[in-house]
Amino acid sequence: MESITVYDIAREANVSVATVSRVLNDTAPVRTSTRLKIMAIIEKHKFQPNALARSLVNKKTGMIGVLFPDSTNMFFPEVFGGAERAAQKLGYTLFLCNTFSNCSRESEYLNSLCERQVEGLIFMGGRINAQHCPDALVQEVVDIQKKIPIVLINGSLPGHPCYRVKTDEYLGTQLIMQHLIDRGHRSIGFLGGTAETTTTLEKLQAYKRTLSANNLSYRKEWVRLGDFSMSCGSTLMQQLLTLPNRPTAVICINDYVAIGAMKAAISQGMHIPEDIAVAGFDDTQLASAMNPELTTVSQHSEQLGRQAVSILSQLIQKEKVKKLTVLEPKLIVRQSTQ
Amino acid sequence: MESITVYDIAREANVSVATVSRVLNDTAPVRTSTRLKIMAIIEKHKFQPNALARSLVNKKTGMIGVLFPDSTNMFFPEVFGGAERAAQKLGYTLFLCNTFSNCSRESEYLNSLCERQVEGLIFMGGRINAQHCPDALVQEVVDIQKKIPIVLINGSLPGHPCYRVKTDEYLGTQLIMQHLIDRGHRSIGFLGGTAETTTTLEKLQAYKRTLSANNLSYRKEWVRLGDFSMSCGSTLMQQLLTLPNRPTAVICINDYVAIGAMKAAISQGMHIPEDIAVAGFDDTQLASAMNPELTTVSQHSEQLGRQAVSILSQLIQKEKVKKLTVLEPKLIVRQSTQ
């Protein structure tokens, strides 16, 4: 299985490797007859130039690394679906890495991607959403940033300026809250997320402020954190339902938690939205698949991915780009709240 | 942004590059004092060896390419989630490529991955499920297979032996059919998929044979193909409901179609499963998220991914592996059929 090289092609065509290289990249004129001869031999052997060697001299790999926390949370596949399309148009290839929200795996991938000479990096989840991120982990990213451009999606590196693309999650939460309030809800709960993630805290803050701006009382027993999973949603809703004084509506950290919550309520014989209204976040396919369909907030996930790639591409070309790109969320009203 | 090399490290440490290389890979004894000195300098500069150059001499990249058709169909993220875990344990890194079910994109990625010297390839979707796959496309894969090991998941290359991992979709369909028949259904429809994909035909055949084995009549107006999407499921169910003589149950090509079908039925005021039973396929998270929860067949998606990686790893090590690995599907009975 000896892999065939430009030398083999050159020898068989009675030319030098330089000439072969020229027809490969057409980087200089080659006499048509020899070009044809060489192309025939290349075709005959199905010769494929070694991208490793090529990149070694070019100093270009055409690769963009993407770190994401969880392939089974639909939000992320949607983001990198959009990113992949954008990358392809620009001639880049994505190197997708599932970190499973594990910091040490993040570090491993970060290193591995750098060593593999990716030209840019997109970072989602994990440490860039951590409320208290160890300095070492932050520094790791900062150091890499000195060598290759990085774009953070929905996150930040406390104390360090970064290129970032994000949805205005604060506004998104406000939109949902206002929608519920407009529909007459006066007691609204908050379900899911963890106090360790910045996105949770941002939403929580929007939740609290919107409550007080509307002279509605904040009750801590109506705010229940946990994680971002369906099962968490179910558990938290069950807890909520045992309360003597329960809210008439809940907003959830994401669609998964919302669905879990809905299921728990339904299994208790409740009706949605009559007995309790439920809202999610992200507008994943799950939201429209549900019955009743879930009211949620769209983050424009594909666009998030596209933007990140676009910015990265500009950065790679040494163009000036503004540090922060904020996408406006969109309220998607469906059956679960009306 | 001059990238730093082993030469820089060597110079600063007053040693040769060979010695630096030795501490990097500890491939030969190095005096502790000089090792420490070198390591300090490496750490100081955050030196990361260039994997391109390294792989060029090693002839090992540690990469496994993965082609999948659609990141927004939960089944695939589940598969490569399992694959990623397995790969990591074995020291491989997955190179995930979203082909969007587009044959020319498949070809591009196939080439790109080969040139990038992946050590193995996992192929899902697209041409390996095509009923009539153009010879050129088949040949393309066959040619690559001569150079690097390939594992097909739930597909095949007509006329060419391949390493394959698959779920017994025929059996899976039988399980669902038998379940419905056992519950008293005598008129059962089939929704979704396309006549161009082998998996659809395999399921269709199981459907027909199970019908006749149970002396149930096959009615072609109860079999409606389309594609694999939720919206298709809705459309097909609507068509079915306009029929004067409609089935009491439908099996669907996958969970997405099933959910679309359920939604359409529900929006017509029907109850599931009382008015019509609906079953899906794949057991994606969607199935258990739905209300009512969806009866479906588990393909053990993560295990499919794990197995593929495991086989590839053996193949890379030149070990003998059996060509075909069949995973037994599992019927998951939920509310939508009882």
Place this chain on the structure above:
DNA sequence: TTGTACGCGTTATCAA
């Protein structure tokens, strides 16, 4: 224990 020098498969520079 350490250093020299060559090879990995390309591209690019400079002559011819």
Place this chain on the structure above:
DNA sequence: TTGATAACGCGTACAA
């Protein structure tokens, strides 16, 4: 229009 040949950054015999 073509051909030597020097990089690219690293690993590794072979020698010392």
